[in-house]
Amino acid sequence: MGAPRASACSIACCRCSRSDAARPVQAAPATARWTSRRYTVRSVAGGRTWGDRAGARILITVGEDTSAGELRENWVLVHEMVHLAFPSMTGHEWVEEGLATYVEPLVRARAGLIAPEEIWRWLLWGVPRGLDGLGGRGLDEASGWAASYWGGAAFCFLADVRIRERTGNRKSLDDALRGIVRAGGNVTVSWPIERAFEAGDRATGVPVLAELYATMGKGGTRVDLASLWKQLGVSSSGDRIVYADSAPLATVRKGMTNGDRAAPAARPLGEGPR
Numbered sequence: 288m289g290a291p292r293a294s295a296c297s298i299a300c301c302r303c304s305r306s307d308a309a310r311p312v313q314a315a316p317a318t319a320r321w322t323s324r325r326y327t328v329r330s331v332a333g334g335r336t337w338g339d340r341a342g343a344r345i346l347i348t349v350g351e352d353t354s355a356g357e358l359r360e361n362w363v364l365v366h367e368m369v370h371l372a373f374p375s376m377t378g379h380e381w382v383e384e385g386l387a388t389y390v391e392p393l394v395r396a397r398a399g400l401i402a403p404e405e406i407w408r409w410l411l412w413g414v415p416r417g418l419d420g421l422g423g424r425g426l427d428e429a430s431g432w433a434a435s436y437w438g439g440a441a442f443c444f445l446a447d448v449r450i451r452e453r454t455g456n457r458k459s460l461d462d463a464l465r466g467i468v469r470a471g472g473n474v475t476v477s478w479p480i481e482r483a484f485e486a487g488d489r490a491t492g493v494p495v496l497a498e499l500y501a502t503m504g505k506g507g508t509r510v511d512l513a514s515l516w517k518q519l520g521v522s523s524s525g526d527r528i529v530y531a532d533s534a535p536l537a538t539v540r541k542g543m544t545n546g547d548r549a550a551p552a553a554r555p556l557g558e559g560p561r
Contacts, residue, residue: 375476381435385441385442424507425507446499481500518535
């Protein structure tokens with residue numbers, strides 16, 4: 288696609304500096320590695336990402352009274368940047384929105400923009416809503432915010448857990464996404480969903496994405512979330528997130544939180560503590 292075109296973030300009406308506006312991007316190198324090489328960020332109404340042969344574009348809203356602290360805490364730009372790193376889909380919007388919903392807090396926590404507990408606070412809150420929103424339907428029939436955004440995020444969450452569990456925590460959804468980008472997939476191209484998942488599975492060495500799509504894409508899938516949270520060693524108590532580091536998949540949880548692929552190998556899903 289030629290040399291990268293410099294990104295531009297117009298903040299003329301925002302009461303903060305250009306460097307403040309750019310900090311969420313600079314602080315998330317993992318996202319930057321996944322993105323299209325040519326992109327433009329502008330401050331206009333809406334929050335949208337799209338691409339074509341000329342490159343990729345993000346439109347966001349920055350209010351005139353926005354502070355540097357509010358920019359740092361806001362999730363919108365990181366969410367939109369995740370869209371840069373996945374092919375455009377027709378009829379499978381759930382995977383585009385679900386991926387951005389799942390990956391955004393991971394990127395922000397790993398970059399130090401939010402506390403790690405926020406990852407699990409949102410997953411504990413959102414994944415059950417996504418599965419309930421599907422109402423027994425497959426993801427390809429998803430409609431409405433809960434089913435599309437959090438149903439898709441539930442797919443990504445389950446895929447991440449299973450990839451890490453089956454590879455002894457050596458590979459993850461991160462590797463799958465980078466593999467898709469290496470294969471040429473980003474928002475400037477339109478791919479069948481099967482092509483994207485094939486590239487992702489090739490990068491991890493396990494066919495988790497294809498297998499999970501076969502069960503969740505066309506029909507409803509029952510997930511014992513209570514058991515899975517227990518296996519991961521995470522729960523909530525009031526406003527607190529509580530960890531159990533003796534849980535069989537605690538290393539998977541830590542790897543998801545920290546992006547540490549060198550974490551100790553995980554025990555198989557469903558196996559109790561040794």
